[in-house]
Structure formats: structure tokens, C-alpha cells
Amino acid sequence: MASSGAQGLRRCAGRAVLCCVVLTVCGAAAAGQIRYSIPEEMQKGSFVGNIAQDLGLEAKELSERGVRVIFRGRTQYFALNAKSGHLITAERLDREQLCGRAEKCLLNCEVIVEHEMKLYGVEVEITDINDNAPSFQTGEMELKVSETTAPGSRFHLRNAQDPDLGTNSLQSYKLSSNEHFSLKVQTASGGFKYPELVLEKPLDREEQATHDLILTATDGGDPVRFGTARIHVVVLDANDNAPVFSQPLYRVSVRENVPVGTTVATVKATDLDEGVSGDVIYSSQITDQASQVFQLDSRTGDITVFRNLDFEETKLYEMQLQAHDGGGLFDRSKVEISVSDVNDNIPEIRITFPLSSVPEDSPPGTVIALLIVQDQDSGENGAVTCTIPDHVPFRLQKSVDNYYSLVTARDLDREQVADYNVTVTARDRGAPPLWSATTIAVQVSDVNDNAPAFSQAAYSVWVSENNARGASVFCARAADADWGDNARVTYWLAEGELQGAPLSSWLSVQAESGAVHALRALDYEQVREIRFAVEARDGGSPPLRSSASVTLLVLDQNDNRPEILYPAAPRDGSTGVELAPRSAEPGYLVTKVVAVDADAGQNAWLSYELLKASEPGLFALGVHTGEIRTARALGDRDALKHRLVVGVRDNGQPPLSASVTLTVAVADSIPELLADLGSLAAPAAEAQASLTLYLVVAVAAVSCLFLAFLIVLLGLRLRRWRQAQLLGSAGGALAGVPVSHFAGIDGVRAFLHSYSQDVSLTAGSRKSQWSFGPPSSAGTLARPPAGQGKEPAPVVEDSNMCEADQAALQVSRRFCTL
Structure with missing residues (x-):
């Protein structure tokens, strides 16, 4: 092979x-x-x-x-x-x-x-190739044949399997040679072949008790493959006595709660034969329902439970039993098994037609749901009573048989309780009793029976001035105890006026949120408070409404700088001039700085500070009064004018400030002040002329080293001639000069600079004439009395002026030009 x-x-x-x-x-x-x-x-x-x-x-x-x-x-x-x-x-x-x-x-x-x-x-x-040989499911088959079996009887044999196709698959069967049996191959639809064993000659157990045959299955492949199976034929003895049951009908009663494996009945059949013919085998012909619950022992006849019994499912089982011996003789009997009930089923509650919600204004007796209560047990085990808790506003109302209605027992209020979980308990009368419970969710639907309610009837709100346009200044919130659209609150601003304009041009209310927005930037200096009303309305039908009054208080911010009223700032950019007599004692009131602040509260608390002084320690400034007083007595060595910078600051956060510059002139009168200023200018001009002379002399000395004497003499004559051409006459007067023209950053120079000038000098008359034009602006000080200062004192000069006189003349010219 x-x-x-x-x-x-x-x-x-x-x-x-x-x-x-x-x-x-x-x-x-x-x-x-x-x-x-x-x-x-x-x-x-x-x-x-x-x-x-x-x-x-x-x-x-x-x-x-x-x-x-x-x-x-x-x-x-x-x-x-x-x-x-x-x-x-x-x-x-x-x-x-x-x-x-x-x-x-x-x-x-x-x-x-x-x-x-x-x-x-x-x-x-x-x-396909022939890679699979035919094979039998089992390599050995056992066949029992009675010696009384007639020739020609057929016995079905297990067929062989070959997964190949066509000629490579199973083609034929062959049986080993035997005088008692032959092989017949049957062909079914689709070409499927199965073998049958045919009895050709009667069997004699006493002559030969067993026969061993070889069944061979071959395919049509190249090479041919085959498979074999051994057939063991057992010749049975002749049987002339059939088994007999002890009862033709067995009746058994069993409780439905018996455990699995319990033997509920035992059947018995006897056979007078001996050996194989006397061995009784039990079998059953029962319905599928009974076969799934009971099991019959084929040797002992015991009927046992192999699945839990259920009285509610089946109350009675019937089994047809057979007892047969080895020779094929048999007897029949019947078994009836009745199942008795125990309380093993809990009551069932089914809810039909439940309302998803019930309006809170429903009258008592409104049906919420219909309940069906069932218990599959019987008798007292199936008698059921239903209850619900006492604290819920519902009650159970029994109608027909096992039908109950859940109805309202009193008025409902959704705002107190919005939903209920009603537990329905069903209890039977068994021993012990069984019960079940189910919960019915009852939702109370809302009715618009509550108006929106503000937390306060009146609100006071503070908002800082200079707010951004459209900024939220307040949120009016009203609560509505209802639900859904009935609790959807919208807000609006009640009609009103403020400073002659509609209130809606100042404020707006967002309908959904109740946020109040300022449409304008508020100014504390213009509006101190705004009174208005906010109304709330729900979305019910019909809608309900309420209102609340709001007082909007504007808080001041430090947004205004201090304003200095005195001294007023001059329009020409000069500073104010205040006089202080030389005989002033310490504490003498020179002037007072007056300032105001448009803000309120601590933002308007002003304090004064001396920021800068040309001579520290001479003047003192009142921190809260703004008064400028002398801190000590004035001396001859003190300067004629003093410059003071006064700062004014408020108490806001951050603080704002302003400043003013004052010029304090020390003199008993205005003419004295002018005379003192002229005497101060002469030494300075003289020193400047001396410096110029030194420079000219140095240049001339260096030039003399290279030029001859004639050139030096010619240069001197030319210089004298030039001086003679420059001599002239001039005259002037200080009469009619307003005191206000002493105001300026540089004192007297600013006063003189504000006039047009015309200076001339006449050598022959040896007089200098000074003249001034009219002032350019009104003054802040009083004019001198009439008749004073109309004719200024003449200035006499020699034609042969020395260098000192020429220097004084230059100082006078510069003084006038300034």
C-alpha cells in the first residue's frame, strides 16, 4: 500500500x-x-x-x-x-x-x-487531485441480528466520505466474502451512494454467534485510494417472551419547587426470558415539552427531573413508555405527572395609558394611569392587593378584576413639587407572601399662576462716572416659579424722562438677561442720580408682570483738574506781578492763590505747594489756604523780583494738579521799582564795555608789530572820525506807562520789550532824549497819578565822552531795546 x-x-x-x-x-x-x-x-x-x-x-x-x-x-x-x-x-x-x-x-x-x-x-x-482517501466515520460498526430474521432483510450501513470531486471522489463499495451476507449499493438523488447489508442465508446463533465483515470504499482517482471499516454482526438468541409493566398507568403528583435531579417515579417491567432476551430496556415516547423536563433511565426505569418545573407553564405531563428486551419484544405503559402549585411567582404590575404629565390645576379625581396586576399562581397564592404611599396626593381606585386606576386625590402645585415618583406595591396572600413594586413617574405640568418677582422692590445701584458707552451698570433679575414659557421672563424699561430727554436715550434694558446698559457716558457734575423702573413679564398666556424701581447713583471720579481762578493766566504768556514793600514784616500777606475743583468729595480737596522759588525761605505758602506770605523780613540784599511757581493738587486717586507762576517785585512804589532796575543795569553794561576795550587793545597791539607808524596814525584818525559820526541826541520819558506792563517772565525787560522804541543822541546839545510808544495790552496794576512821570529827568553828556560814558550809553541802548 x-x-x-x-x-x-x-x-x-x-x-x-x-x-x-x-x-x-x-x-x-x-x-x-x-x-x-x-x-x-x-x-x-x-x-x-x-x-x-x-x-x-x-x-x-x-x-x-x-x-x-x-x-x-x-x-x-x-x-x-x-x-x-x-x-x-x-x-x-x-x-x-x-x-x-x-x-x-x-x-x-x-x-x-x-x-x-x-x-x-x-x-x-x-x-482537484486525488489527495483524500474515502474514510468512514468510525472504523468499526456493530450490527445485531436475531437468528429468526428472514433472509432478504436489509440493514443500513454507515457510508464513507471523500472530500474530493469527480472521479477522485467515492465511486464504489466492496464487501469481504461471506456466505450469509451480501452488499447492495443504493444511489440517491444527486449521485450519493450508500451501502446496505443484505441477509442471504438464515443465521444460527448456535452454529456461529458473530460474523466479522470488511467493508471497503474506493474512489476513481489515479492512483486509486480506499478506506475500510469493520462490521461486527452479533447473532441474537430467539425471544419468545415480551416484557410486562407492573401497571398500565402510573399517576404521580410533584410540587413545582422540587430540586433538579429528584426522582419523581420509577416504572418496572419484567421478562421471563433469560440472558439477553430477559434484559429489559426502557424508552419513552414523550412530547418535546416533557422531554425537556424529565429524563428516563433506560436501565432502572427511574424518571428524574433535570430542569426546574413551573406550574404556571405546564400543570400536567404525559409520558408513553416502552419496555423492550434484546429480541425486539416490548410492552407499553403510560405515566401522568401532575405539578402542584407553590407560591413562587411575584405579582406583576403593568402600566397602561400613563399620562406623560398632568396640569397642576387638574381637579381631584383626574386619572393618571391604568394598572393591571397579575399573579400567575393560583388560589391564595394568586390573590393580590395593591397599595401606594400615603404622603403622595394620589390614590388607587380599583375598577374591574385586577384593574386599578391611579387618580389625583387633592390639588397639585408644581411650584411646591414638580414631579412625583409613586411607588405601587403589589402583595399576594401566599405563605410566605411575595410582592413587587413599580414606580410611576408623574410630572406636574406648569400653569402660569406665578408672576415674575424681583428680589427687592427697590434697588440702589452705584456706578462710576465716565463709564464706557453701552457698559452694563446693573442686572435686574426677576424669578418666576413657573416652568418653560411661563417662566421665560423678558424685561423692558418703563417710560420716563431725564433732563428733557427720553429715558430710553440714557439707558437700555436687554430683554432676555435684564442687563441695564448706559447708552451715554455719565458725568457726575451733570447727573447725580437716575431713577427709573424695570418691568418684567413672563411668557405665559395670559402673561403676568411685575416691576421694580431702580435708583442709579453716579459716583464721582477724579476727572477734573484744579482750576486756578486767581491769578488768572495772562493771554500774552507773561506772568502776574505782585508787589511786596521792603518794609514788610514776617507773615505779610503778599497775595493768595485761589483754585476750585469741579469734582466732589475728596477729589475736590485741594492742597497748595510751593514748587519753585528763586530765593527759597523768603516766602511761605499756606497748604490749604493758598496764601503767600513773607517768611522773614525783607533786606536790602534781597533781589528786586522773585519768581514763584505754585502747584495746586487735589486728593483724588490718582491726583490731578495745576500750577501757576507768580513774580513778586520788592518795592514801595512803581517809580522806585523802575529806578532800582535802571541802577542795576549800568554796572553790568560798564563791565561789558571794559571787556570789549581789552579785546580791541590786544588786537591793535598785535597789528602794530607789522605796520608802520603812519598806518597806526591813520587808523587812529579814522576811528575818531567814525565816533564823531555816531554821536547824536536822544530824549525819552517813562510817563504814562501802565503798571501792568511790569508783568512778564523777566520782569522789567519784559515790560520794556512790549513797547516800540526810538532812541537818538545829539552831541551838540549834550542831551539824550528817550521816547516810548503806547502799551500793547492792558495791565493788572493801577496807573500812577496824573502829573507824575510825564517829563523824565534829562541826561547830560559831554561831547568828549570817556570810555565809561560810552559804555553807559551802550547799556542804555540795550536797556531800551530789551
């Missing part, structure tokens, strides 16, 4: 090679479909087809053009050899495993050429 198997494998291999060669030649990529055919059981890496040739490509072009194989399933049965261009198997292929008994076994995949975007279908047929 082993040699024949090896020979068959060699033949199979030869056929596989021949088939591959033929199919390779026949495979072609016609209409985008490539077909191959290979036998099953080829080893991994076996040749399937030449993909490169069928696609019209060289093997080296496969990788260049991106040729690859794609499978639809998870298992990859084939692979592409990039070097040879061959399609090879990726694993061993078993046709019976892949396709079963299908007539054709086809495996599909796709070959894609990525660079050309072409797709070719590949279909590989796996052909």
Missing part, C-alpha cells in the same frame, strides 16, 4: 508539471482578465503563471512600472516574483479547505500597473 501511494504521488507530480506548462501557454491577458489553472497541494513558491509575459512586459520592467498584486481578502495566496515576472504560490493550497465541494474553485486577485493606472484581473482555478 505504501509503494502504491508513493507511485501515485510521483504520477501526481508529473501531471502537475504538465498542467502548469499547458496553462502557462494558454494564459493570456484578454480583455483585462488573466486566467490560470493549477492543481491543489502545490508547495509554497510554485509557479502559477508568467505575469510579465502575459502583460507584454519584460521582467525588469515590473518594478519600474510599479506592478504589484492586490488581494481582496485577508489571506495572500499568491505573490509576484519581481526578478522572473512569475506569479507564484504564497502558501500550500488545499482545494477542499478553500472551496469545499464546490464544482469550481476559483481564486481572484488583481494586478495593478501603477505607472499606467491599469488594472488586470487574475483568476486562478484550483483543480
Whole structure:
């Protein structure tokens, strides 16, 4: 047998090679479909087809053009050899495993050429080879035949199985030679063959008690494969006595709560024969329902429970029993098993037609739900009573049989309790009693019976001035105890006026949130408070409303700088001048700085500070009064004018400030002040003329080293001639000068600079005349009395003026030009 198997494998291999060669030649990529055919059981890496040739490509072009194989399933049965261009198997292929008994076994995949975007279908047929021998389910079969069996009787044998197809599948059966039995092969629809054993000659147990036969099944493959099974025929003794039950009918009662495995009944049948003919075997012919609950022991006749009994499911079971001996004789009996009830079912509560919600204004007696209460037990075990808690505003009302209605017992108020969970308890009268409970969710729907309510009837709100336009200054919130649209509150501003304008131009209320927005930037200096009313209305039908009064108090911010009223700032940019007599004692009131602040509270608390003084310690400033007083007595050495910078600051956060510059002139009168200022200017001019002379002399001395005496003499005459041309007459007066023109940053110079000037000098009359034009602006000080200062004292000069006189003249000229 082993040699024949090896020979068959060699033949199979030869056929596989021949088939591959033929199919390779026949495979072609016609209409985008490539077909191959290979036998099953080829080893991994076996040749399937030449993909490169069928696609019209060289093997080296496969990788260049991106040729690859794609499978639809998870298992990859084939692979592409990039070097040879061959399609090879990726694993061993078993046709019976892949396709079963299908007539054709086809495996599909796709070959894609990525660079050309072409797709070719590949279909590989796996052909069958005779790789499976016929086999029986069991290698040995036992058959019992009575010695009284008539010739020609047939006995069914188990058939063999062969997963191969066609001629490779099961073809015939053969029985080993035997004089008592023969083999007959029956063919069913679809070509299925099954064997039957035929009794040809009567059996005699005393002559031969057993017969051993060999059944062989063969296929039509090349090489032929076969399978065998041993048939053991046991000849039975003749049986002339049938078994007899002790009772024709057995009646049994059992409680439904008996445990599984309990024996509920035992049947008994006797046979007068001996040996095999006297061995009684019990069997049952029962309904499917009983067969799932009871089990019959074929040897002992015990009937046991192997599944829990249920009285409510089945109250009575019937079983038809048979007792047969080894010779085929039998007797019949019947068993009736009645199940008695125990209290093992809890009451069931079913809710029908429940209301999803009930309005809170529903009258008492409104039906909420209909309940059906059932208990599958019987008698007292099935008698049920239902109850609900006492604290809920509902009650149970029994109608017909096991029907109950859940109705309202009193008025409902959703604002107090919005929903109820009503627990319905059903309890039977069993021993012990069983009960069940279910919860009915009752939702109370809202009715618009509550108006919106503000937390306060009146509100006081503080907001800082200079708020941003549109900024939220207050949120009016009203609560509504209702639900849904009935509790959806909208807000609006009640009509009113403020400073002659509609209130809606000052404030707005957002309808959904109640936020009050200021449409203008509020100014504490203009509006100190705004009184208005906010109304709230719900969305019910009809709607309910309420209102609240709001007082909006504007808080001051430090947004105004101190304003200095005195001294007023001059329009020409000069500073004010205040007089202080030289005889002033310490504490003398020179002047007072007066300032105001438009803010309120501590933002308007002003403090004064001396920021800068030309002579520190001479003047003192009142911090809260703004009074400027002398801190000590004035002396002769003190300057004629003093410059003071006074700062005014409020008490806000951050503080704001302003400043003013004052000039304090020390003199008993205005003429004295002018005379003192003139005497101060002369020494300064003299010193300047001396410096100029020194420079001229130095230059002339250096020039004399290089020029002759004549050149020096000529230069001196030319210098004298030039001086003679420059001499002239001039006159002037200070009469009619307003005191206000002493105000300025540089004192007297500012006063003189505000006038046009005309200066001339006459050498012959030896007089200098000074004249001034009219003032350019009104003054702050009083004019001198009439008749004073109209004619200024004449200034007499010699024609042969010395260098000191010329320096004084230059000082006078400069004084006038300033």
C-alpha cells in the first residue's frame, strides 16, 4: 500500500508539471482578465503563471512600472516574483479547505500597473487531485441480528466520505466474502451512494454467534485510494417472551419547587426470558415539552427531573413508555405527572395609558394611569392587593378584576413639587407572601399662576462716572416659579424722562438677561442720580408682570483738574506781578492763590505747594489756604523780583494738579521799582564795555608789530572820525506807562520789550532824549497819578565822552531795546 501511494504521488507530480506548462501557454491577458489553472497541494513558491509575459512586459520592467498584486481578502495566496515576472504560490493550497465541494474553485486577485493606472484581473482555478482517501466515520460498526430474521432483510450501513470531486471522489463499495451476507449499493438523488447489508442465508446463533465483515470504499482517482471499516454482526438468541409493566398507568403528583435531579417515579417491567432476551430496556415516547423536563433511565426505569418545573407553564405531563428486551419484544405503559402549585411567582404590575404629565390645576379625581396586576399562581397564592404611599396626593381606585386606576386625590402645585415618583406595591396572600413594586413617574405640568418677582422692590445701584458707552451698570433679575414659557421672563424699561430727554436715550434694558446698559457716558457734575423702573413679564398666556424701581447713583471720579481762578493766566504768556514793600514784616500777606475743583468729595480737596522759588525761605505758602506770605523780613540784599511757581493738587486717586507762576517785585512804589532796575543795569553794561576795550587793545597791539607808524596814525584818525559820526541826541520819558506792563517772565525787560522804541543822541546839545510808544495790552496794576512821570529827568553828556560814558550809553541802548 505504501509503494502504491508513493507511485501515485510521483504520477501526481508529473501531471502537475504538465498542467502548469499547458496553462502557462494558454494564459493570456484578454480583455483585462488573466486566467490560470493549477492543481491543489502545490508547495509554497510554485509557479502559477508568467505575469510579465502575459502583460507584454519584460521582467525588469515590473518594478519600474510599479506592478504589484492586490488581494481582496485577508489571506495572500499568491505573490509576484519581481526578478522572473512569475506569479507564484504564497502558501500550500488545499482545494477542499478553500472551496469545499464546490464544482469550481476559483481564486481572484488583481494586478495593478501603477505607472499606467491599469488594472488586470487574475483568476486562478484550483483543480482537484486525488489527495483524500474515502474514510468512514468510525472504523468499526456493530450490527445485531436475531437468528429468526428472514433472509432478504436489509440493514443500513454507515457510508464513507471523500472530500474530493469527480472521479477522485467515492465511486464504489466492496464487501469481504461471506456466505450469509451480501452488499447492495443504493444511489440517491444527486449521485450519493450508500451501502446496505443484505441477509442471504438464515443465521444460527448456535452454529456461529458473530460474523466479522470488511467493508471497503474506493474512489476513481489515479492512483486509486480506499478506506475500510469493520462490521461486527452479533447473532441474537430467539425471544419468545415480551416484557410486562407492573401497571398500565402510573399517576404521580410533584410540587413545582422540587430540586433538579429528584426522582419523581420509577416504572418496572419484567421478562421471563433469560440472558439477553430477559434484559429489559426502557424508552419513552414523550412530547418535546416533557422531554425537556424529565429524563428516563433506560436501565432502572427511574424518571428524574433535570430542569426546574413551573406550574404556571405546564400543570400536567404525559409520558408513553416502552419496555423492550434484546429480541425486539416490548410492552407499553403510560405515566401522568401532575405539578402542584407553590407560591413562587411575584405579582406583576403593568402600566397602561400613563399620562406623560398632568396640569397642576387638574381637579381631584383626574386619572393618571391604568394598572393591571397579575399573579400567575393560583388560589391564595394568586390573590393580590395593591397599595401606594400615603404622603403622595394620589390614590388607587380599583375598577374591574385586577384593574386599578391611579387618580389625583387633592390639588397639585408644581411650584411646591414638580414631579412625583409613586411607588405601587403589589402583595399576594401566599405563605410566605411575595410582592413587587413599580414606580410611576408623574410630572406636574406648569400653569402660569406665578408672576415674575424681583428680589427687592427697590434697588440702589452705584456706578462710576465716565463709564464706557453701552457698559452694563446693573442686572435686574426677576424669578418666576413657573416652568418653560411661563417662566421665560423678558424685561423692558418703563417710560420716563431725564433732563428733557427720553429715558430710553440714557439707558437700555436687554430683554432676555435684564442687563441695564448706559447708552451715554455719565458725568457726575451733570447727573447725580437716575431713577427709573424695570418691568418684567413672563411668557405665559395670559402673561403676568411685575416691576421694580431702580435708583442709579453716579459716583464721582477724579476727572477734573484744579482750576486756578486767581491769578488768572495772562493771554500774552507773561506772568502776574505782585508787589511786596521792603518794609514788610514776617507773615505779610503778599497775595493768595485761589483754585476750585469741579469734582466732589475728596477729589475736590485741594492742597497748595510751593514748587519753585528763586530765593527759597523768603516766602511761605499756606497748604490749604493758598496764601503767600513773607517768611522773614525783607533786606536790602534781597533781589528786586522773585519768581514763584505754585502747584495746586487735589486728593483724588490718582491726583490731578495745576500750577501757576507768580513774580513778586520788592518795592514801595512803581517809580522806585523802575529806578532800582535802571541802577542795576549800568554796572553790568560798564563791565561789558571794559571787556570789549581789552579785546580791541590786544588786537591793535598785535597789528602794530607789522605796520608802520603812519598806518597806526591813520587808523587812529579814522576811528575818531567814525565816533564823531555816531554821536547824536536822544530824549525819552517813562510817563504814562501802565503798571501792568511790569508783568512778564523777566520782569522789567519784559515790560520794556512790549513797547516800540526810538532812541537818538545829539552831541551838540549834550542831551539824550528817550521816547516810548503806547502799551500793547492792558495791565493788572493801577496807573500812577496824573502829573507824575510825564517829563523824565534829562541826561547830560559831554561831547568828549570817556570810555565809561560810552559804555553807559551802550547799556542804555540795550536797556531800551530789551
